[in-house]
Amino acid sequence: SMRKMGITGVYIRTGVIEDKDSEEQPVITAQVQQKIDKRQVKDRAKVINYGKMKKIQIINGPNLNLLGKREPTVYGNASFEGYLSELRAKYPQCEIAYFQSNVEGEMINKIHEVGFDYDGIIMNAGAYTHTSIALHDAIKAVTTPVVEVHISNVHARESFRHVSMISAACKGVILGFGLDSYRLAVEAVLQLAMDN
Numbered sequence: 001s002m003r004k005m006g007i008t009g010v011y012i013r014t015g016v017i018e019d020k021d022s023e024e025q026p027v028i029t030a031q032v033q034q035k036i037d038k039r040q041v042k043d044r045a046k047v048i049n050y051g052k053m054k055k056i057q058i059i060n061g062p063n064l065n066l067l068g069k070r071e072p073t074v075y076g077n078a079s080f081e082g083y084l085s086e087l088r089a090k091y092p093q094c095e096i097a098y099f100q101s102n103v104e105g106e107m108i109n110k111i112h113e114v115g116f117d118y119d120g121i122i123m124n125a126g127a128y129t130h131t132s133i134a135l136h137d138a139i140k141a142v143t144t145p146v147v148e149v150h151i152s153n154v155h156a157r158e159s160f161r162h163v164s165m166i167s168a169a170c171k172g173v174i175l176g177f178g179l180d181s182y183r184l185a186v187e188a189v190l191q192l193a194m195d196n
């Protein structure tokens with residue numbers, strides 16, 4: 001039988017191996033062997049990558065230190081710290097670092113600090129989302145993928161929240177699922193890390 005080995009465009013005859021009565025011999029040319037070797041190296045790298053601790057940085061922007069106290073009808077009653085310990089317990093294969101700042105420049109410094117070796121940055125830029133070209137540029141400047149998150153569905157709120165200065169620089173956006181937006185973003189980062 002001809003079985004696809006998962007190598008693009010290469011089919012290997014496996015008839016002899018599977019069917020002992022067959023006369024056919026598998027045809028493995030040097031070129032095919034080279035492709036198999038390459039594939040094995042790639043698979044090994046993938047296995048190592050799968051097993052590696054993933055590093056994720058959460059960055060929360062202005063006013064998000066008041067989660068639980070601030071406008072609970074919009075943002076809920078839970079503090080971020082409590083939610084964060086649940087999230088860390090749920091993903092033991094991840095090192096989830098947390099940083100909150102009300103200062104735009106400090107958020108930018110954090111992006112620069114982790115943005116070349118972490119697997120992902122999950123960022124809720126708060127109201128800077130709607131104003132900060134400097135954050136947009138910082139996200140563009142680094143290699144780590146950034147996932148923009150919002151607790152509330154900003155599109156169902158005031159029109160000044162409908163525009164994001166950072167979305168275009170981010171890998172993707174998750175919003176409107178309450179604190180669960182952060183968990184969904186962790187899932188997205190893990191998937192991106194696996195695809196690498």
Ligand code: DQA
Nearest residue numbers: 124126127150151152154161
């Ligand atoms: C927010 C939405 C922003 O419009 C607002 O300024 C915030 C929080 C959210 O998570 O829903 O501070 O980013």
